[in-house]
Amino acid sequence: MAHIPDGVLSVPVLVGGGVVTAAALAxxxxxxxxxxxPRVAVLAALFFVASLISVAVGPTSVHLLLSGLMGLIIGWSAVPAVFVGLVLQAVFFGFGGVTTLGVNTMNIALPGVLWAMLFAPLLANANPRRAAMVGATVAALSVASTAVMVALSxxxxxxxxxxxxxxxxxxxxPLLVGEAILTGFACAFLARVSPDIFLAPAMRRGGKLAAS
Amino acid sequence: MSGKASAAAIFAENRDTGPLAAIDPRVRLVAAISFLVLLATLHSAPALAAALMAAMVVAVFARLPLGPTLRRLTAVEGFLLFLLLTLPLTMPGTELFRLFGLSVSEEGVNRAIVIIVRVNAGVLMAAALLSTMGTMRLAGAMNGIGVPPRIAHLFQLTVRYIAVFHEEYARLRRAMRARGFRAGSNRHSWRSLGHLLGMLVLRSAERAERVAWAMRARGFSGSFPAFSQRRLERPDYLLLLVWPALLLALAWLEFS
Incomplete structure (x- = not known):
């Protein structure tokens, strides 16, 4: 639902979205x-695949955006990751559009990055329960912001x-509910098995080879 | 991000056939973008009809397969459907007929038709010019028209790992099914899927480390080789001549 196709939006909105996305990408x-x-690419690929999971919420089923979780794990790199995902979807699946890449990237990626930055400090040494609450909150706020931005566009x-x-x-x-619940459980899981994964330790850690 | 779209659609390289295949990916990318940008400004019936015709002609030239293309065109996103259903009811104007006590306006119906034609012309043209190109050539073309090389490289690498994670995801899902898991709308399902998601994130982070080390072991020093571009040839110049004529004709139909 967040993928606005070519041919719907007016030129000023398209240009505005393009400018914001270009700045965020830069x-x-x-x-x-x-x-x-390569690290961002691996995570971008993961989020692309994960967004194909369909989740039943009451009578409906939704596909996750995962922008909140992306923001929590890779921070600002979520912007190019979302951009690349949207290019793939527009060109090979026909979802979304080429001229709307700017608006769509802005609507999906920016809320995730900004809410995650605001809440990430709460995840330092968090127990699984708190990680779940923070994850769910970031996910819910990100989806709500995306919804408002799409409606505004x-x-x-x-x-x-x-x-x-x-x-x-x-x-x-339904997406908000599903996304909050799943991100919550995913964050609880991550806090239990790999507490230092949040906000890109994979990028800061640099040298250390993960044991696997 | 919708349902049945198989990730396999991304990996079909070298399926470029037909007369369009001879044209340089950069030229095709520029053509697609310029057409879509102009399309966003079109409103009048003759201009939009001509744009749809042009998209159909290019689609025939590109030898797009009929079935998948029709499916792509009919798979309108959810809100587009809402948009088309609500516009005739919300736009003020001359009443055509009444539906359940709501008046259906002529202007609203016209606007809905304009949007349908514009969206379909756009999807068709993008499919014809871009989707047959393959991801690696698309990445090269992006770089060739001024997209920063980092985004183009990120694009290439991402495509490569989507294949990996798609497989990994399918494997984990199969394992869950084998243990009797059936996704439903309940706490157990959400918990299981949430953990699946967390597991995928964890494995991807570990894989990212391994990839980085493997690249360093092979002498990667922090910069990728530049994309190589071939020289433009006759078919490319032909399209570069025809395309501005098409765009000018469309603009003339709209603005004269």
């Missing part, structure tokens, strides 16, 4: 040297989209 890439690219494009923007907003309910 910032994220500046913090990321080429030595770390539509409303700002054309005033007559308002009603469908509201329906879109409501339709994010």
């Amino acid at each position: 910032y994220a890439l500046k913090k990321l040297d080429e030595d770390r690219l 539509l409303t700002l494009s054309d005033a007559s989209y308002t009603l469908s923007a509201r329906i879109v907003l409501l339709s994010y309910g």
Whole structure:
């Protein structure tokens, strides 16, 4: 539902989204040297695959966005990771669009990164229970922010989209619930088995070879 | 990110056949982007009809398979459906007929048709020009038209690991099924899937370390080789001549 196709949004909204995404990408890439690219690629691939999991929530089923979890694990690198995922979806699956890459990347990646940055300090030495609460909160806030941003993108494009923007907003309910629950359980699991994984220890750790 | 779309669609390299295959990926990427950008500004019926025609012609040239292409066109995203259903009801204008006490306006129906045509022309053109190209050539083309090399390399590497994780995910799911797991809407299912997700994150982080070490062991010093681009040839220049003519014609239909 977060994938707005080509041909729906107005030009100013497309340009605005493009500018924001370009700036976020430039910032994220500046913090990321080429030595770390394979690590981000591995995690970007993981999140792409994980978003294909369908989760039953009440009578509906949803596909996860995982932007909150991405933000918690790879921080700003989530922006290029989401961008690459969206290019693949647009070109090879036909979901989303090419001119809307900017708007879609902004709507999906930015909330995850920003909420994760705000809440990540709570994850230092967290027990599984607290990790679950933090994970669920970040996931819920990220999905809610994405929903609001998608609705705003539509409303700002054309005033007559308002009603469908509201329906879109409501339709994010099940996703919000599913995403919060699953991210919560995933964070509890990670806090139990690998507490130092949050906010990119894989990137800071540098030298140490993981035991596997 | 929708349902049955198989990750396998990404990995079919070298399926470029038909007259379009001779054209340089960079030229095709530029053509697709310029068409889609212009498409976003089109509103008038003749311009949109011409754009849809052009997309169909290019799709025929690209020898897109009929079945999968139709499926792609009909798989409209959820909110597009809402948009098309609500526009005739919400836009003020001349009443065509009444539906359950709500008036259906002519302007709203027109707008819904405009959006359907625009979205389909866009999806068709993107599919025709880009989706037959294969990911590795697409990455090279992205770099060739000015996308930072890091994004292009990230794109290539990501595609490579999607294959790995898709397999890993399928394996873990199979193992869960073998133990009698059936996904439902209950705490046990969510817990199991959450742990599956956590397990995938953990394994990917470990794999990332191994990859980084393997690359260093083979002498990787922090920079990737540059993408090599071939020189533009006759078919490329042909498209570079035809394309501006198409775009100008569309713009003329819209704005004159």
